[in-house]
Amino acid sequence: MNTSNPLLKREAIWTASGNATSIMTLEGAVNKSGLLLLICLAAAAFSWHAPEWRTLFLLAGFLGGFVVCLIGIFKPATTPLTAPLYAALEGLALGAISQMMNLRYAGIATNAFLLTMAVLGVMLFLYATRIVRVTDRLVMGIMIATGAIAVVYLTEFVLNFFGISMPYMHDSGPIGIGISLIIVGVAAFNLLIDFAVIESNVRQGSPKYMEWYSGMALLVTLVWLYLEILRLLSKLRDR
Numbered sequence: 001m002n003t004s005n006p007l008l009k010r011e012a013i014w015t016a017s018g019n020a021t022s023i024m025t026l027e028g029a030v031n032k033s034g035l036l037l038l039i040c041l042a043a044a045a046f047s048w049h050a051p052e053w054r055t056l057f058l059l060a061g062f063l064g065g066f067v068v069c070l071i072g073i074f075k076p077a078t079t080p081l082t083a084p085l086y087a088a089l090e091g092l093a094l095g096a097i098s099q100m101m102n103l104r105y106a107g108i109a110t111n112a113f114l115l116t117m118a119v120l121g122v123m124l125f126l127y128a129t130r131i132v133r134v135t136d137r138l139v140m141g142i143m144i145a146t147g148a149i150a151v152v153y154l155t156e157f158v159l160n161f162f163g164i165s166m167p168y169m170h171d172s173g174p175i176g177i178g179i180s181l182i183i184v185g186v187a188a189f190n191l192l193i194d195f196a197v198i199e200s201n202v203r204q205g206s207p208k209y210m211e212w213y214s215g216m217a218l219l220v221t222l223v224w225l226y227l228e229i230l231r232l233l234s235k236l237r238d239r
Contacts (some may be wrong), residue, residue: 024206024214029198032215036087040219043091044098054096061093072216079212086216090223101230105237112230119184119225123191134196142193145186172238180232187225194218 047057065086072082098109126132156166168175198214 022208024202024208024210026199026202028208028211029202029214032083032211033218036083036212036215036219037222039084039087040091040094040223043088044095047092047095048099051096051099054100057092057096061089061091061096065089065093069216069220072213076213077207077209079209079216083212083216083219087219090219094223094226097227098230101234105234108230108233108237112226112233115229115233116222116226119188119229120191120222123188124195127192127195132192134193138189139193142186142189146190149183149186170235172235177232177235177239180228180235184225184228184232187221187228190221191218191225194221 047053047061050057068082068086068089072079072086075082098112102109127134132138152166152169156169159166168179170176194214194217198218201210201214
């Protein structure tokens with residue numbers, strides 16, 4: 001099965017090479033995912049209480065996390081080491097940006113975290129009960145939407161170098177809020193698709209390290225979802 005998550009898109013390649021002494025299990029994937037989330041939260045809590053290091057945490061967290069994530073994508077067997085490191089680095093960055101946002105909008109970080117966990121629970125319920133079925137058509141639609149969002153992000157990044165701001169992306173008006181709602185929805189549906197890919201990996205008897213790989217993939221989506229919910233809530237507060 002395909003997915004827009006760059007980590008999980010490569011699962012078929014690495015499944016085929018499974019010479020591991022043990023195989024991936026659903027319980028193992030859940031446990032690894034939970035552990036990575038705890039590491040991320042612990043690092044975020046540390047970063048939150050060290051605002052004097054905010055800039056360093058943001059740079060090291062996002063840039064370092066990106067590099068570590070790339071290593072994990074192309075060398076999945078390294079994820080027993082790179083996945084916890086990614087979780088810690090992203091936690092440092094998230095703690096810094098959350099603390100900064102919380103200074104401007106009191107309580108926004110807690111609200112964003114609770115909403116992220118609520119969305120995760122809802123999407124897991126929808127998937128487990130098959131209320132929403134992950135069909136090829138659904139996967140294709142989410143991949144196209146995610147790709148379009150990535151293009152918008154990249155365009156905005158390039159335009160910022162020339163002092164140009166992309167219209168509506170950061171506006172708190174109806175259009176700006178609508179854009180954020182769409183992006184949050186796409187991120188949420190990426191979770192749904194990722195669950196299906198993980199289940200497929202388990203059925204195919206993927207190597208044991210794919211538990212860490214899958215956990216990191218889920219964390220990538222959760223980090224994106226949290227940041228977009230944080231942005232959406234800030235727009236709502238500005239109204």
